[in-house]
Amino acid sequence: MSEPDQPPTPDRLTSLLEEGNLEETVACLDRLGAADAETRKRALRAVRNVAEEPRGSFDGLARPLSTFLTDEDRAVRLTTAKLFVTLAQSEPAAVLPAVEALADRLADDEEFYYVRARSAEALGYVAVDSPEDVTDPETLADLRIGLSFDEPEVKEKLAKALAHVALGDPRRLRHQVDSLAEHLDDENELVRYHLCTALVVVGCEYPDKLAEAAEPLQGRLGDENPYVQGRAAEALGLLATSETAAGAEFDPDDGAGTHEDPPTFLTDRLSFCQRQVASDQSADAPEGVGTIEAIRDGTDAVVEEMTAPDGDACPHCGLDLPEDGPPMCPRCGAPR
Numbered sequence: 182m183s184e185p186d187q188p189p190t191p192d193r194l195t196s197l198l199e200e201g202n203l204e205e206t207v208a209c210l211d212r213l214g215a216a217d218a219e220t221r222k223r224a225l226r227a228v229r230n231v232a233e234e235p236r237g238s239f240d241g242l243a244r245p246l247s248t249f250l251t252d253e254d255r256a257v258r259l260t261t262a263k264l265f266v267t268l269a270q271s272e273p274a275a276v277l278p279a280v281e282a283l284a285d286r287l288a289d290d291e292e293f294y295y296v297r298a299r300s301a302e303a304l305g306y307v308a309v310d311s312p313e314d315v316t317d318p319e320t321l322a323d324l325r326i327g328l329s330f331d332e333p334e335v336k337e338k339l340a341k342a343l344a345h346v347a348l349g350d351p352r353r354l355r356h357q358v359d360s361l362a363e364h365l366d367d368e369n370e371l372v373r374y375h376l377c378t379a380l381v382v383v384g385c386e387y388p389d390k391l392a393e394a395a396e397p398l399q400g401r402l403g404d405e406n407p408y409v410q411g412r413a414a415e416a417l418g419l420l421a422t423s424e425t426a427a428g429a430e431f432d433p434d435d436g437a438g439t440h441e442d443p444p445t446f447l448t449d450r451l452s453f454c455q456r457q458v459a460s461d462q463s464a465d466a467p468e469g470v471g472t473i474e475a476i477r478d479g480t481d482a483v484v485e486e487m488t489a490p491d492g493d494a495c496p497h498c499g500l501d502l503p504e505d506g507p508p509m510c511p512r513c514g515a516p517r
Contacts, residue, residue, distance in 0.1 A: 191227035198231045203241050210245040218254040229264040239275040247282035255293050262299035269306035276307050284320045298338040305342030312349030328364045340375035347382035348477050355387045362394035370406040377412035384419035385473045391420040407440050411450040418454035
């Protein structure tokens with residue numbers, strides 16, 4: 182057990198979290214601030230490990246944890262931001278007291294860009310269940326404007342956060358359709374995917390608004406990534422049902438044949454778009470297309486597919502190896 186005036190060990194913090202001892206956990210976090218940077222990082226990583234499972238409640242801990250978002254050590258700030266991402270995924274309500282601190286990190290142009298990226302990601306996860314607590318005009322502006330000039334890693338998380346904001350409350354982005362569409366040609370495929378997803382969610386509630394993005398969405402029907410293509414087709418299918426569709430010309434067949442073996446994700450959405458454009462009600466729409474619920478339940482799986490490494494895993498240690506990688510596994514040294 183730690184001495185009263187000594188910084189807590191990672192094991193001690195883990196035990197307190199699992200026991201649900203809020204008062205002592207807060208006291209340990211207060212003492213942690215006096216420890217050296219390496220100890221602070223190790224302790225916060227231990228807290229994050231608990232949040233991943235989760236094996237304890239984090240109610241009442243967001244504020245004491247958020248003090249480490251302004252730690253003098255950059256690595257500690259990044260570890261803390263990653264912790265809040267993990268916690269926001271599993272227990273978003275527990276992160277609400279830290280929303281302001283996370284928004285401050287996002288808005289700080291001098292902050293390490295990975296800290297800003299992770300802060301944006303955490304805010305996005307909270308916004309799904311509590312949009313009113315995250316989507317004030319200043320934070321929305323920070324998320325949207327950063328798409329124009331931020332580092333690629335930050336832009337990816339900004340776009341992801343905007344998609345989550347839309348999932349929480351599509352109204353928040355209904356007047357931002359044109360500004361989001363300006364970035365549909367971003368070189369990062371995840372930025373394009375998340376922004377197309379945000380537009381689809383807005384279109385589920387406000388299909389007329391998608392007329393402002395018709396041309397950029399049409400351009401994405403030829404995207405090299407089938408998941409970006411699919412979301413663009415889904416958005417255009419929703420637009421086709423609106424009163425403004427008459428003024429928008431688009432051809433869903435532009436996306437056909439781009440891939441030799443397209444995933445079902447793409448073919449279902451092209452079918453949906455073709456059906457909507459032709460006003461064909463003779464067949465059922467593909468299941469799970471054009472609804473907010475399906476996007477909420479399925480978009481994480483899509484991103485996992487998009488980011489899955491090419492190549493094979495080492496049969497001995499499981500390390501993912503690229504197709505053109507070395508003949509020996511760099512981790513365990515076994516032949517491929």
